[in-house]
């Protein structure tokens with residue numbers, strides 16, 4: 721079970737359809753949640769794609785208990801919303817019920833000219849200190865994590881980096 725989270729317009733529903741159907745089209749903003757199944761590398765995934773609009777974010781926590789991985793998707797070109805994305809991401813990383821859940825931070829929309837490259841995204845989201853298999857216990861804020869955190873870039877639209885991203889997720893839950 722994998723949970724797709726991130727701000728509205730980040731590309732969660734596009735990723736879901738890329739993985740399930742191998743194609744993307746245009747989707748209305750998600751209201752509540754889409755749940756779909758697909759299989760990758762012999763693993764059957766149930767993906768929960770929860771609406772990213774502020775109106776739906778209170779639903780995110782309904783899924784924390786059941787998930788094996790979180791994919792947090794960021795629109796790498798929407799620089800004006802990095803602060804908001806950072807706040808939501810850090811709240812998730814610090815949530816006690818997600819402490820043993822691996823996180824993939826996915827810098828989507830790398831195809832857009834002017835999109836923040838991955839290293840810049842990592843710095844802006846202030847996640848350099850949590851990346852890795854296991855977090856340094858001395859990190860005061862985020863040092864409680866017991867699972868891996870990884871950051872990768874991709875373009876769901878162009879289908880670049882998506883397979884690699886899901887490989888990493890598979891490696892964490894298999």
Ligand SMILES: Nc1nc2c(ncn2[C@@H]2O[C@H](COP(=O)(O)OP(=O)(O)OP(=O)(O)O)[C@@H](O)[C@H]2O)c(=O)[nH]1
Pocket residue numbers: 726727728729730731732733734735745746747748749750751770771772773828829830831832874875876877878
């Ligand atoms: N250029 C570009 N656009 C993308 C990419 N992925 C998604 N988009 C576009 O981003 C917009 C939002 O995509 P959605 O998948 O609907 O976003 P969402 O995260 O599900 O948004 P909510 O349902 O509101 O939470 C759409 O116009 C997509 O076509 C990408 O890799 N590159």
Ligand SMILES: [Mg+2]
Pocket residue numbers: 732733734747748749750769770771772
């Ligand atoms: Mg959506």
